[in-house]
Amino acid sequence: MADSVRALSGDDTVGAAGAASEASTRASPASGRGALLHGLRSVLSGPDLHSFRLLFATRLTGQFADGAFQVALASYVVFSPEKQATAGAVAQAFAALLLPFAVVGPFAGVFLDRWDRRLVIVWANLMRAVLVVGVILCLGFGLGNGPFYVGALAVLSANRFILAGLSAALPHTVPPSQLVTANAVSPTAGTLVATTGGAIGLIMNALVGTGLKSTIGVLATVAALYCAASFVALAIPAGLLGPDEAPGDDMWAAVRSVARGIADAAGHVKQRPSAGRALVAISVSRFCYAAVTIMTLLLFRNYFNNPHDTNKGLAGFALAVGLSGLGFGVSAVITPLVTRRMRLEAWMTLCLLGAAATEIVFGVAFEQTPLLVGAFLLGVVSQGQKICTDTLVQRHVDDEFRGRVFVFYDILYNSSFVVAAAFAAAALPPSGVSYPVLFIVAVCYAGVGVWYWFRSQKRPDAPIPPPGTQPATPTTSAMR
Known part of the structure; x- marks a missing residue:
C-alpha cells in the first residue's frame, strides 16, 4: 500500500532513486544538504520563476487530492461498515489503482507531444472532477461496484496524462541551470503531499467513521481540489508549456x-x-x-x-x-x-x-x-x-x-x-x-x-x- 501511494503520487522513483543513491556516494552529506536547501530557495523564490511556481502549485493541489481519493477508494471498498471485505474486493481496488499506470502511462507521451500541455492539464483536471462527481452519484444511488470501478479507473487514467504533462512541461518553466533542482523538488514534494492527503483522509475516517456518507464527503472535497488545480494551471501563460513543435508523424503511427x-x-x-x-x-x-x-x-x-x-x-x-x-x-x-x-x-x-x-x-x-x-x-x-x-x-x-x-x-x-x-x-x-x-x-x-x-x-x-x-x-x- 505504501508503494501504491507512491505510485499514485506521480513522479515515480524508477531511475530517480538509483541516480540519487549513486550521487550520494560521490558528494559529502554536508555539501549535499547545503546545495539542496539553496536549490529549494532558488526555484521557489527566485526571479522569473512565476510559471514554475504555478505549475508546482498545480501539482501539489492535484496530488494532495490524489492521496485523498486513494484513501476514499480503499475505505469504501475495504473498510466500509456496509461492505464485507474479501480478498476479491481488495484485488479489485488495487487493480483499479494500478492498471492505468501499466496500460495508459506508456502511451501518454504520444498525445502530450501533440496537444497543448497547458490545456491538457486544465481540461484533464476538470474532467476528473466531473468523473469524481459521477463516482459520488454511483455511490449515492447504489448503482453497484461496476460503475464505481469504471469511474475510479477513468479518474486514475486522467491522472496519468496530468502527471506526465506536468513532467513534460517542467523544462519550459525553469532555466537549464535549475532544471535538475526543479526535477528533484517537484516529485519529492508531490509524493509528500499525496501521502499527506492520504493521511488526512485516514484521520477524517477515524474521526467521523468510514461509511458511505464519509466517503462521499471526502470525494466531494477531492472534486473541489481538482477544480482548484485546473484554475491554477489556467493562470500559466498560454502556449508556454509546449510542445514547441508537433511531431510530423501520424498520431496512431506513434502509438504503434x-x-x-x-x-x-x-x-x-x-x-x-x-x-x-x-x-x-x-x-x-x-x-x-x-x-x-x-x-x-x-x-x-x-x-x-x-x-x-x-x-x-x-x-x-x-x-x-x-x-x-x-x-x-x-x-x-x-x-x-x-x-x-x-x-x-x-x-x-x-x-x-x-x-x-x-x-x-x-x-x-x-x-x-x-x-x-x-x-x-x-x-x-x-x-x-x-x-x-x-x-x-x-x-x-x-x-x-x-x-x-x-x-x-x-x-x-x-x-x-x-x-x-x-x-x-x-x-x-x-x-x-x-x-x-x-x-x-x-x-x-x-x-x-x-x-x-x-x-x-x-x-x-x-x-x-x-x-x-x-x-x-x-x-x-x-x-x-
Whole structure:
C-alpha cells in the first residue's frame, strides 16, 4: 500500500532513486544538504520563476487530492461498515489503482507531444472532477461496484496524462541551470503531499467513521481540489508549456511505435543480463510484496479486530503502512552507505533473503506486534532492492534505449502488483490468515534471491556509462 501511494503520487522513483543513491556516494552529506536547501530557495523564490511556481502549485493541489481519493477508494471498498471485505474486493481496488499506470502511462507521451500541455492539464483536471462527481452519484444511488470501478479507473487514467504533462512541461518553466533542482523538488514534494492527503483522509475516517456518507464527503472535497488545480494551471501563460513543435508523424503511427519501443526495450534487456536479472528479481519481489500487503490489510480488517469496528482496522493498517514507509526512508539512507562496501548484487541478494526471513520470523505467528515489526523490515529490504535495481538498469543499458527500458520496467513493476492481487483473490480467505500463502511468498523471496546470487556471479555485461550531460530518462508513468 505504501508503494501504491507512491505510485499514485506521480513522479515515480524508477531511475530517480538509483541516480540519487549513486550521487550520494560521490558528494559529502554536508555539501549535499547545503546545495539542496539553496536549490529549494532558488526555484521557489527566485526571479522569473512565476510559471514554475504555478505549475508546482498545480501539482501539489492535484496530488494532495490524489492521496485523498486513494484513501476514499480503499475505505469504501475495504473498510466500509456496509461492505464485507474479501480478498476479491481488495484485488479489485488495487487493480483499479494500478492498471492505468501499466496500460495508459506508456502511451501518454504520444498525445502530450501533440496537444497543448497547458490545456491538457486544465481540461484533464476538470474532467476528473466531473468523473469524481459521477463516482459520488454511483455511490449515492447504489448503482453497484461496476460503475464505481469504471469511474475510479477513468479518474486514475486522467491522472496519468496530468502527471506526465506536468513532467513534460517542467523544462519550459525553469532555466537549464535549475532544471535538475526543479526535477528533484517537484516529485519529492508531490509524493509528500499525496501521502499527506492520504493521511488526512485516514484521520477524517477515524474521526467521523468510514461509511458511505464519509466517503462521499471526502470525494466531494477531492472534486473541489481538482477544480482548484485546473484554475491554477489556467493562470500559466498560454502556449508556454509546449510542445514547441508537433511531431510530423501520424498520431496512431506513434502509438504503434510506442508498442514497438517497449518490445525493443525487452529485447535490449535480454542482451544486457545485469539489467535483465535485476528486473526479473524485482518483478518477483513486487509480486510478493503485493500479496503480503493484501494479506496485512485483511488481517487488520477481519482478524485482529472486530470486522464491524472498521475504524480500528483502518487505524491498524495505516500504522503498518506508515512503518513500511519509514522502512523505505531508512533504506534510502543506509543503502548508499552499504553499497560503498559491497557490490549492488550482493546487497540485493541480502535484501531478498532478508525479506524471506522476515516473512517466516515475523509473519508466521499472525499477531499484530510481530507483523508491525515485519512491515518495517520489509520496507527496508524492499526499497534497498529497488534502489539497487534502478542503479543497475541505469548502468547497464545503452542510453538510446534507456527511456524505453524504464517504461518497460514501469510496466513490469505495476503489472506484478496486479497479478499478485489476482493471486490473493483466489488464495486468501477473508480473515487473511493463510500459512500456504505466507510460505509461498517466503519461498519466492528466497528462491529468487538464491537464483539472482548465482546468476550474478557470471561474467557481467560491460557497464554503459551514462552521458556526461544527460541523466537517465525516467518513466512517464507511475512516477511511483
